[in-house]
């Protein structure tokens with residue numbers, strides 16, 4: 001994700017998505033098995049990025065836990081890749097003008113201990129049995145590694161051959177198994193795991209619209225000779241969109257090594273309205289729509305495009321041109337690239 005606060009500034013889609021399952025967080029926090037006082041209660045969010053949504057989500061959990069245990073120490077871990085902009089997360093957390101789970105406009109809340117961990121959530125990250133409440137929002141769709149397949153005509157496996165689609169599905173299944181397995185070690189019995197990821201339902205795939213938009217903008221730059229065709233044809237987003245069945249398969253399927261580790265409390269696929277679509281419908285303001293949608297796309301895709309579409313000899317400003325094309329296309333064709341935020345979510349209890 002983009003650093004320097006860019007991700008946070010352009011993540012209202014992600015915030016709306018997290019808020020959609022806020023009631024799940026409260027329900028689970030009211031139920032979760034807690035350690036005896038004064039042992040600390042561990043909370044962890046996996047894939048926290050710059051922290052705006054991660055801090056808000058942890059806030060929902062802390063609010064509910066405080067109704068049950070007014071003074072018990074609570075340790076909150078925000079985890080992400082070592083390349084993540086954790087400085088921005090600390091800036092958010094300590095912002096004296098903010099009120100969050102850690103402080104209220106500079107006045108510390110009692111017995112709250114935040115920290116961060118840098119590492120991949122496809123491996124072990126936290127002490128065994130140390131977590132009572134684990135969350136992950138819009139992160140586990142990112143694959144641990146890109147399958148060795150080519151889809152030269154598009155930037156996502158979605159339009160690839162059956163072999164390419166199967167390779168992505170296989171990698172995604174392995175990754176999800178690893179994610180659940182490592183969390184099952186870190187979670188104490190009775191602990192809760194809420195996972196929500198961009199996915200698919202019977203009719204749509206999340207990122208319908210977004211993929212086409214980015215693909216078309218890249219193709220424009222290839223046509224005008226600014227972007228290398230071979231790099232473009234090799235590029236693939238390392239992202240997979242699961243169905244609800246795929247999200248639950250490791251937990252439910254006979255023969256799965258973690259089948260007895262979790263009980264499914266709740267699982268759903270749903271579409272979350274994207275704020276910029278709603279605003280366009282309300283105001284008809286195309287330019288505000290193009291600006292907001294471009295910012296959202298850029299916060300997610302820019303670092304990957306910069307790393308993979310540009311060679312060492314290329315002018316870095318090509319990436320800015322690419323997102324100018326994204327904005328122009330949205331202004332020209334506001335109905336062509338409608339983003340559909342299809343999400344799949346599961347709330348599990350560690351048995």
Ligand SMILES: C[S@@+](CC[C@H](N)C(=O)[O-])C[C@H]1O[C@@H](n2cnc3c(N)ncnc32)[C@H](O)[C@@H]1O
Nearest residue numbers: 014047048049053080081120121137138139142
């Ligand atoms: C779209 S952002 C979501 C951020 C935040 N959860 C939210 O809802 O706004 C996805 C995050 O997942 C992180 N991520 C991707 N793969 C990861 C991995 N293997 N281990 C840890 N974090 C990962 C990315 O670095 C990024 O910060």
